[in-house]
Amino acid sequence: MATIRKHRGKWQALIRRKGCPELSRTFTKKADAASWARQLENEAETRGLPHNLKELDTLSLGDVIQRYRDTITVHKRGRQTEETRIRCVLRQKIAKTQLANLSPALFCTYRDQRLRYASPDTVRRELSTLQHVLKIARQEWGIPLPSNPVQDVRKPPAGRPRERRLEPGEFDALIKACKICRNPLIEPIVRIATETGMRRSEILNVLWIDVDLAARTLHIPLTKNGHPRTIPLTTRATELLSALKNDDARQSFPMTTNAFRCARKRVQSRSELVCLTSAPMGQFEVIA
Incomplete structure (x- = not known):
C-alpha cells in the first residue's frame, strides 16, 4: 500500500488505495517519510484515505469567492449588495492566498487591517x-478544506442601534432640500416613508398593481423577512400616490437603488443633517 522511494535527492512516500486518489509527500529523511506513510495507513484502516490536498495548492481564496459569486450570490435577493462586498474583498491581498495557507490567524490579520478603513459592521x-x-466550498463543492478558518475568528461587535430621531424643524429642512432635487420622485418617496414606515427597497419596488387606492391599502409581496404583508394607507399617503398615479407605468417609483442613494447624499448635504439614512420605522434618522 505504501511505497518509499528516492526522488531527486529526497525520500518520497507514495500511498495507493483502490477507489481513492494517490497521495504522496516528499521528506528529507527516509524515517520521516515512513512515519508519515504509517500514520496514513492507520487512518485508512478506520476512516479511509483523506482527500488529495494538492487541490488546495492550486486554488486561491479568490477563485472560490468568484465561483460563489457566479453560482450562489446571483440567486440572492440582495445580490447587488453582496456583489459589491465581494468586489471589495477580491481587491484585498488575502484573495490571492492559496487555500492550503488559510488559517484563523490570517483572517484575524485581515480583520484588523480592514477595521482601519471600514466600519465594524462592514467588516x-x-x-x-x-x-x-x-x-x-467544503460541503457542496468537495474542496478538501480540513476546517473553516473563519469560523474561529472573533467578529467585530455589532454597531450601536440608531436612537436619535429628527428634531423639530429638521423634517422641514429635509423636505426643502428634496424640493431642490431635479428628480421629482425624491420628495414623494421621503413622505411615503414617513407615512407608511416602509423600507427603502420596499418603496422602490412598489407596483401599481399592488396599490388599492379605493381600499387605501398597499400590498408588499416581497419583504426583508420573506413574508408578504398588506399595510393600510393614511390619508396623506393615499393623496401622494393618487397624484403619482400613471396607468402607463408599472412601477410607482421608477428609480434604481443607486440613484436614490446618490440623491439621498445630496439631500443630506443641502439640509445639513448629519448621516441621514432611511429607516424601517418610516423615520429618517439623524446619527451624530
Missing part, C-alpha cells in the same frame, strides 16, 4: 460572507 458582514463561501 463583520465581510467575514460572514467569507465564512459562508468556505462552508459551501
Whole structure:
C-alpha cells in the first residue's frame, strides 16, 4: 500500500488505495517519510484515505469567492449588495492566498487591517460572507478544506442601534432640500416613508398593481423577512400616490437603488443633517 522511494535527492512516500486518489509527500529523511506513510495507513484502516490536498495548492481564496459569486450570490435577493462586498474583498491581498495557507490567524490579520478603513459592521458582514463561501466550498463543492478558518475568528461587535430621531424643524429642512432635487420622485418617496414606515427597497419596488387606492391599502409581496404583508394607507399617503398615479407605468417609483442613494447624499448635504439614512420605522434618522 505504501511505497518509499528516492526522488531527486529526497525520500518520497507514495500511498495507493483502490477507489481513492494517490497521495504522496516528499521528506528529507527516509524515517520521516515512513512515519508519515504509517500514520496514513492507520487512518485508512478506520476512516479511509483523506482527500488529495494538492487541490488546495492550486486554488486561491479568490477563485472560490468568484465561483460563489457566479453560482450562489446571483440567486440572492440582495445580490447587488453582496456583489459589491465581494468586489471589495477580491481587491484585498488575502484573495490571492492559496487555500492550503488559510488559517484563523490570517483572517484575524485581515480583520484588523480592514477595521482601519471600514466600519465594524462592514467588516463583520465581510467575514460572514467569507465564512459562508468556505462552508459551501467544503460541503457542496468537495474542496478538501480540513476546517473553516473563519469560523474561529472573533467578529467585530455589532454597531450601536440608531436612537436619535429628527428634531423639530429638521423634517422641514429635509423636505426643502428634496424640493431642490431635479428628480421629482425624491420628495414623494421621503413622505411615503414617513407615512407608511416602509423600507427603502420596499418603496422602490412598489407596483401599481399592488396599490388599492379605493381600499387605501398597499400590498408588499416581497419583504426583508420573506413574508408578504398588506399595510393600510393614511390619508396623506393615499393623496401622494393618487397624484403619482400613471396607468402607463408599472412601477410607482421608477428609480434604481443607486440613484436614490446618490440623491439621498445630496439631500443630506443641502439640509445639513448629519448621516441621514432611511429607516424601517418610516423615520429618517439623524446619527451624530
